[in-house]
Amino acid sequence: MTSPNVDLTEETIFTWGAPPLKFGAGAIDEIGFEMTGYGVGRVLIVTDPGVRALGIPERIAESLQSHGIGSEIFDGVHVEPTDDSMIKATEYARAQGPWDGFVAVGGGSAIDTAKAINLLTSGPGELMDFINKPIGNAKVPEGPLKPLIAVPTTAGTGSESTAMCVLDILSMKVKTGISHWRLRPTLAVIDPLVTMSLPPEVTAASGMDIVCHALESYTARWYTTFDRKKPEQRVTYCGSNPVSDLWCEKAMMLLAQSFRDAVHRGSEDVEARSNMMMAATFAGMGFGNSGVHIPHANAYPIAGMVKDFRPAGFPQDEPMVPHGMSVSLTAPEAFRFSFESAPDRHLKAAELMAPRADKLNDQREQLPSVLVDLMRNIGIPNGIGGVGFTESDVPDLVPGTMKQQRLLATCPRTPTEDDIAGILTRSIENW
Numbered sequence: 001m002t003s004p005n006v007d008l009t010e011e012t013i014f015t016w017g018a019p020p021l022k023f024g025a026g027a028i029d030e031i032g033f034e035m036t037g038y039g040v041g042r043v044l045i046v047t048d049p050g051v052r053a054l055g056i057p058e059r060i061a062e063s064l065q066s067h068g069i070g071s072e073i074f075d076g077v078h079v080e081p082t083d084d085s086m087i088k089a090t091e092y093a094r095a096q097g098p099w100d101g102f103v104a105v106g107g108g109s110a111i112d113t114a115k116a117i118n119l120l121t122s123g124p125g126e127l128m129d130f131i132n133k134p135i136g137n138a139k140v141p142e143g144p145l146k147p148l149i150a151v152p153t154t155a156g157t158g159s160e161s162t163a164m165c166v167l168d169i170l171s172m173k174v175k176t177g178i179s180h181w182r183l184r185p186t187l188a189v190i191d192p193l194v195t196m197s198l199p200p201e202v203t204a205a206s207g208m209d210i211v212c213h214a215l216e217s218y219t220a221r222w223y224t225t226f227d228r229k230k231p232e233q234r235v236t237y238c239g240s241n242p243v244s245d246l247w248c249e250k251a252m253m254l255l256a257q258s259f260r261d262a263v264h265r266g267s268e269d270v271e272a273r274s275n276m277m278m279a280a281t282f283a284g285m286g287f288g289n290s291g292v293h294i295p296h297a298n299a300y301p302i303a304g305m306v307k308d309f310r311p312a313g314f315p316q317d318e319p320m321v322p323h324g325m326s327v328s329l330t331a332p333e334a335f336r337f338s339f340e341s342a343p344d345r346h347l348k349a350a351e352l353m354a355p356r357a358d359k360l361n362d363q364r365e366q367l368p369s370v371l372v373d374l375m376r377n378i379g380i381p382n383g384i385g386g387v388g389f390t391e392s393d394v395p396d397l398v399p400g401t402m403k404q405q406r407l408l409a410t411c412p413r414t415p416t417e418d419d420i421a422g423i424l425t426r427s428i429e430n431w
């Protein structure tokens, strides 16, 4: 056999995974039917108090009941989950279990909490065993988890299609996560009608999460530029690749079409809500395989070290910088920094996100300018200063970003501590 001219010491392989999907108005009423396919008898529905008050979990319980499947609703999910809240949720599930399967209904907070419950009730191990290194031990689940149907009620995280679960470690004031393909939901059921009730502020923040997923994935390091790995060493994030790119491009086009409408007329515009749900899932299918970089790495300390910020539209019982907002605040400056590593990709992304925007002489400014226009229009705070940080906080924020080496490694231009300090400082105000 002739040897093809391929250097097999470099990475040549990318992997791509996503759960099956059921999408469309009224889809949540088919969850009972879908669950029958997994042969389950007793299911735990995992949600937060805000989503429970909308009556969606009860509707799912009725659908399950109509197919002979018993269920209980746990509504103790903490909005932006913590180690403490996930441990309490797991204790509840262990005490009331065993469960044959789970339905997660809510935003990323509920879906991620359900992933953790599923992991910790399906096999041995405690939360910190599985958390990514260096904070936890990055233990690998020993066997398959139970069936988990994920039902997103925000258009943002894409958690319904990813293999990740994100949480705050309260004692360390850091955000981190668990990342393993076994965490990926068994099925995603996406019903755009459940998002009609989303307040404009939640629509804006979670929508910026979609924007950053698509942009960071699209501008991530190309998969062949990583060192070659053995199959068992390959991580969930493998860098941008031809399949992730397709999903991200389509997500950007949908965002261009519908993000502003979803924020400003979301309670009546079914098409805008539908496009945003598709954009969220598509971007999840992109970044969930390729990865995200600097804006997400910066978001971890920005959210973890929150001061007094209490955004409208979210629970007011404690200060928080919602995930999508925290991700977006340094994005314009991060893309100025990464521009030189892949100018064509940054320009193509700007074009997809805003096809009618004026073309600037300074090409590096094109994508930041598209982002700033969007953020001003939908009411995102003006930079990290807008959520309470000043220049004197930057030295405290930098180590939190630098701990996210898993994400920074995906950036096509590797940032130093000084680079991150510069990006944060110049993001005190974005306009």
Ligand SMILES: NC(=O)c1ccc[n+]([C@@H]2O[C@H](COP(=O)([O-])OP(=O)(O)OC[C@H]3O[C@@H](n4cnc5c(N)ncnc54)[C@H](O)[C@@H]3O)[C@@H](O)[C@H]2O)c1
Pocket (backbone or CB within 6 Å): 048, 049, 050, 051, 054, 079, 080, 081, 106, 107, 108, 109, 110, 112, 153, 154, 155, 156, 157, 158, 159, 162, 163, 164, 165, 166, 167, 194, 195, 196, 197, 198, 199, 202, 205, 206, 209, 313, 314, 315, 323, 324
């Ligand atoms: N696992 C992943 O791949 C992944 C990716 C990105 C983000 N995340 C995580 O997801 C979390 C954020 O999730 P999110 O942005 O989806 O928001 P969320 O789940 O935190 O919910 C935000 C608020 O919206 C309310 N809400 C949800 N659906 C509603 C509806 N239909 N109508 C009215 N109110 C509704 C909730 O009650 C809550 O108060 C963060 O913890 C973040 O770190 C996970």
